[in-house]
Amino acid sequence: MANVVIDPVTRIEGHLRVEVKVDNGVVTDAWASGGLYRGLETVLQGRAPADAFYVAQRICGVCPISHGHAATMAAEGALKIKIPNNARIIRNIIEGAEMLHSHVLWFYTLTALDYVDVVSALKANIADTYALAEKAGTSTADFGAIQSRIKGFVENGQLSIFTNNWFGHSAYKLPPELNLIAVAHYLEALSIQAEAAQIIAIMGGKFPHFMTSLPGGTAWYPTEEKLDGVLFHFNRVKEFVEKAMIPDTLAIAPFYLDATTYGKGVGNYLAWGVFEDKSMDPKKRYLPPGVISGSLTVADADPKKIKEYVEHSWYTQSETGLNPAQGKTHMAFTDYNLDKQYSWVKAPRYDEKPMEVGPLSRMLVAYLSGNEKVKAIIDGTLAKLGAAGKPEILMSLLGRVAARNLEALYVVGLMGDWIGELIAAVKEGDSSFFVESSETEGDGAGLWEAPRGALGHWMSVKGGKIANYQVVTPSTWDMSSRDAKGVRGPLEEALVGAPIADPEKPLEALRIVHSFDP
Amino acid sequence: MAQDARGEVYDLLAARGVSRRDFLKYCGSVAALLGLSEMYAPQIAAAVESGAKLKPVLWIAQGLCTGCTESMAQSRTPDVPTVVLDILSVNYWETVMASAGSDALKAITETVDKGGYILIVEGSIMNGANGNTLRVGGRPGREDVKEAAKNADAIIAVGSCAVDGGWVKAAPNPAGATGVSEYLASVGISKPIINLPTCPVNPEWIVAMIVDVLLVGKLPALDSKGRPTLIYGSTIHDNCPRRGHFENGEFVEKFGTVEEKKQFCLYKVGCKGPQTYTNCPYVRWNDRVSWCVESGSPCIGCGNFNWVDNDAPFLTRTSNVKLPGIGGVAPSTVGAVLGGAAAVALGVHAVVSGTQGRVGKGGPPETEKAYDRKKAAKGGDK
Numbered sequence: 001m002a003n004v005v006i007d008p009v010t011r012i013e014g015h016l017r018v019e020v021k022v023d024n025g026v027v028t029d030a031w032a033s034g035g036l037y038r039g040l041e042t043v044l045q046g047r048a049p050a051d052a053f054y055v056a057q058r059i060c061g062v063c064p065i066s067h068g069h070a071a072t073m074a075a076e077g078a079l080k081i082k083i084p085n086n087a088r089i090i091r092n093i094i095e096g097a098e099m100l101h102s103h104v105l106w107f108y109t110l111t112a113l114d115y116v117d118v119v120s121a122l123k124a125n126i127a128d129t130y131a132l133a134e135k136a137g138t139s140t141a142d143f144g145a146i147q148s149r150i151k152g153f154v155e156n157g158q159l160s161i162f163t164n165n166w167f168g169h170s171a172y173k174l175p176p177e178l179n180l181i182a183v184a185h186y187l188e189a190l191s192i193q194a195e196a197a198q199i200i201a202i203m204g205g206k207f208p209h210f211m212t213s214l215p216g217g218t219a220w221y222p223t224e225e226k227l228d229g230v231l232f233h234f235n236r237v238k239e240f241v242e243k244a245m246i247p248d249t250l251a252i253a254p255f256y257l258d259a260t261t262y263g264k265g266v267g268n269y270l271a272w273g274v275f276e277d278k279s280m281d282p283k284k285r286y287l288p289p290g291v292i293s294g295s296l297t298v299a300d301a302d303p304k305k306i307k308e309y310v311e312h313s314w315y316t317q318s319e320t321g322l323n324p325a326q327g328k329t330h331m332a333f334t335d336y337n338l339d340k341q342y343s344w345v346k347a348p349r350y351d352e353k354p355m356e357v358g359p360l361s362r363m364l365v366a367y368l369s370g371n372e373k374v375k376a377i378i379d380g381t382l383a384k385l386g387a388a389g390k391p392e393i394l395m396s397l398l399g400r401v402a403a404r405n406l407e408a409l410y411v412v413g414l415m416g417d418w419i420g421e422l423i424a425a426v427k428e429g430d431s432s433f434f435v436e437s438s439e440t441e442g443d444g445a446g447l448w449e450a451p452r453g454a455l456g457h458w459m460s461v462k463g464g465k466i467a468n469y470q471v472v473t474p475s476t477w478d479m480s481s482r483d484a485k486g487v488r489g490p491l492e493e494a495l496v497g498a499p500i501a502d503p504e505k506p507l508e509a510l511r512i513v514h515s516f517d518p
Numbered sequence: 519m520a521q522d523a524r525g526e527v528y529d530l531l532a533a534r535g536v537s538r539r540d541f542l543k544y545c546g547s548v549a550a551l552l553g554l555s556e557m558y559a560p561q562i563a564a565a566v567e568s569g570a571k572l573k574p575v576l577w578i579a580q581g582l583c584t585g586c587t588e589s590m591a592q593s594r595t596p597d598v599p600t601v602v603l604d605i606l607s608v609n610y611w612e613t614v615m616a617s618a619g620s621d622a623l624k625a626i627t628e629t630v631d632k633g634g635y636i637l638i639v640e641g642s643i644m645n646g647a648n649g650n651t652l653r654v655g656g657r658p659g660r661e662d663v664k665e666a667a668k669n670a671d672a673i674i675a676v677g678s679c680a681v682d683g684g685w686v687k688a689a690p691n692p693a694g695a696t697g698v699s700e701y702l703a704s705v706g707i708s709k710p711i712i713n714l715p716t717c718p719v720n721p722e723w724i725v726a727m728i729v730d731v732l733l734v735g736k737l738p739a740l741d742s743k744g745r746p747t748l749i750y751g752s753t754i755h756d757n758c759p760r761r762g763h764f765e766n767g768e769f770v771e772k773f774g775t776v777e778e779k780k781q782f783c784l785y786k787v788g789c790k791g792p793q794t795y796t797n798c799p800y801v802r803w804n805d806r807v808s809w810c811v812e813s814g815s816p817c818i819g820c821g822n823f824n825w826v827d828n829d830a831p832f833l834t835r836t837s838n839v840k841l842p843g844i845g846g847v848a849p850s851t852v853g854a855v856l857g858g859a860a861a862v863a864l865g866v867h868a869v870v871s872g873t874q875g876r877v878g879k880g881g882p883p884e885t886e887k888a889y890d891r892k893k894a895a896k897g898g899d900k
Binding site for chain 1: 571572574579581582583584585586587588589591592593594597598599602603606607608609610611612613614615616617618619620621622623624625628642644646647648650651652653654655656659684685686688689690691692693695717718772773774778779803804805807808809810811812813814815818820826830831832833834
């Protein structure tokens with residue numbers, strides 16, 4: 001039969017096409033095609049190093065903080081700047097707020113509808129719904145009113161964002177009452193992600209696209225009033241993550257345990273690490289850098305081992321196999337041809353291997369590096385799901401989903417600490433927030449993490465201007481096209497082996513795509 | 519007769535758990551946004567509720583970062599569920615819609631065939647490689663905009679990318695980006711377009727425009743560039759809370775200084791407020807918690823046309839506003855900073871940055887503002 005195509009993949013950032021070959025109800029081959037080329041790296045050539053902070057963050061409207069920070073770190077590397085401690089804490093808080101914003105938005109707004117059948121929620125018994133919420137330890141809402149709201153909406157016949165939905169598909173497994181709880185939190189999550197973004201708006205002017213993490217430190221000064229605002233919004237987000245998102249995850253997971261048996265992908269994991277500690281040593285980041293490849297051990301991550309291939313993407317074919325520090329990006333569109341070129345996404349490889357990046361990679365690296373808090377969170381969750389001592393089951397579709405939510409729980413704990421740390425530093429009279437540099441030459445790299453995975457910005461500065469700029473985004477790693485040897489990228493590999501009950505509505509494939517948070 | 523339709527809508531809203539009070543509160547905030555008295559709230563409510571049918575919307579994504587959708591998701595009054603469930607029927611919106619693939623695309627065709635919808639476009643139109651720098655559904659993405667523009671009641675270009683190509687079009691415009699107006703004109707579709715520049719768009723402006731279309735049934739007053747005059751009628755500088763420091767000659771000369779901490783004027787570290795026309799200082803961002811200048815950063819002029827080329831380098835003064843003090847402010851306060859030599863140096867710097875320091879053609883330094891000229895003629899601030 002003809003390949004099953006999802007184009008456009010919806011509920012993602014940007015444009016993606018996924019094509020899978022299905023034999024006897026199982027995916028046997030897959031292709032991921034990035035649909036958009038804008039040329040940011042070319043636009044930045046010749047501009048002022050500090051301008052990269054403002055422009056490069058506009059790669060991604062969901063993760064502008066991470067791109068902004070990576071661009072600023074690249075400039076600081078090139079111009080040999082060491083930022084003040086206050087700036088470090090402030091950036092951690094802003095970065096953490098973005099991660100919480102992103103993870104909440106991803107779980108409820110972007111992927112929940114792959115598991116939660118909104119129409120089924122109409123059949124829920126309201127008393128049973130409250131009983132179930134209590135049993136699951138998840139927060140309640142006015143379930144009756146929400147059910148009426150959905151009912152009125154469905155009966156009106158104008159389905160708005162639910163037009164042409166796939167509800168009723170045999171792969172939806174939740175009972176009506178759990179669907180109703182999830183719908184209630186789906187609606188509430190839209191407010192919570194906005195609360196998290198308000199933390200960024202206070203400290204960065206607005207979200208998306210923030211203003212304050214300039215190369216040299218920060219342009220934001222904490223005042224009592226502003227810190228109070230940060231704390232207020234943070235507490236709302238913390239409560240939701242702890243009392244709705246985590247219990248919901250644990251309540252929903254048992255209905256989809258088959259998702260631990262597929263969706264693993266390449267089984268190689270890369271993290272650059274994120275959230276600096278006081279030493280500014282990348283190895284001591286709250287989520288540390290590392291590489292896992294084939295076994296349950298962590299090796300150091302070395303950016304020199306990256307090469308980007310373009311044999312299957314629409315770029316000048318001779319400019320392949322380059323390290324990003326010397327990388328080139330010149331578009332050369334041919335045609336959509338699965339045997340030749342089929343994507344705007346390059347194929348980065350680490351030590352010649354495709355690497356999965358994202359919360360699962362970060363949490364596995366932290367877990368295997370012996371991070372006590374991460375170990376406690378993961379081991380506790382595995383025990384609750386009846387898989388104590390088996391972290392390898394996280395290497396699956398369900399594991400990738402769970403890892404993101406568990407990471408949110410870890411970050412909630414860190415955020416509280418950082419806010420306290422900042423208040424203490426200011427009280428002790430540390431008034432340094434910004435340092436200047438007079439350097440005009442140098443090379444720098446911002447190796448960091450976006451919520452969706454490892455992110456690298458490389459900048460060369462000559463004569464005070466950007467001479468070369470390269471970015472390898474998390475989606476470049478995860479949505480990678482095949483490489484020179486024809487080896488599939490992480491998403492492509494994760495799709496192979498997935499069951500497809502209805503080729504007209506490949507819901508299971510959509511779940512796998514969304515699990516990477518493209 | 520309107521009463522019947524209204525009753526029907528009230529029932530509908532009530533069934534959805536939206537109280538009459540909540541709804542009027544929301545309409546009141548929209549009235550304020552439109553520059554109307556809250557007394558207009560009932561009229562706005564009546565307009566929104568003018569039939570039992572929700573106004574269909576197609577939100578089409580082009581060469582974007584999804585930041586304008588994200589920004590829309592930050593709207594709190596009304597919140598997103600109210601917008602997508604109770605006010606509008608958003609039949610196509612890639613980032614939030616349940617459907618996927620060809621089933622999703624079908625919603626565009628079905629809505630276009632019925633007509634009577636609002637088209638919102640986010641992101642640059644991508645023309646490079648014959649339109650293949652953006653591919654959606656196996657063809658150039660711009661085709662969706664062309665198709666959806668045909669029968670639209672109103673077209674809103676949200677964010678700088680949709681307005682004129684935004685940063686994607688910045689020199690050397692590697693992927694062939696342009697704005698919606700220019701693209702539609704090039705394919706022979708001539709329709710008025712509401713342009714809402716800034717990067718990203720402010721969600722309150724989108725809500726205001728949608729309500730305007732529903733309320734008066736026609737486009738709001740637009741300037742020659744398609745921008746609603748209510749939103750883009752005055753500069754950030756004119757309404758800036760730090761304007762007093764500008765008048766007093768109190769500037770941040772460098773980051774990390776005591777002047778920065780005192781929240782002095784950011785003009786000399788590159789603020790583009792004097793040449794940027796938006797109402798950011800009072801509509802603010804993220805449910806009004808803050809905005810760029812309040813956070814400590816100079817405005818980077820993201821609401822300007824071709825903003826990345828015209829406003830960069832962002833931390834360098836590129837406009838040429840008449841500085842206060844020249845006309846006779848007490849020398850003891852500003853003389854040291856703005857004495858003859860310093861003023862000349864600033865002038866030279868502006869010329870240099872206009873010719874050497876920029877990528878692309880760059881914009882001319884802004885000429886002296888009429889307001890400042892008049893004031894200087896009168897002898898400045900006395």
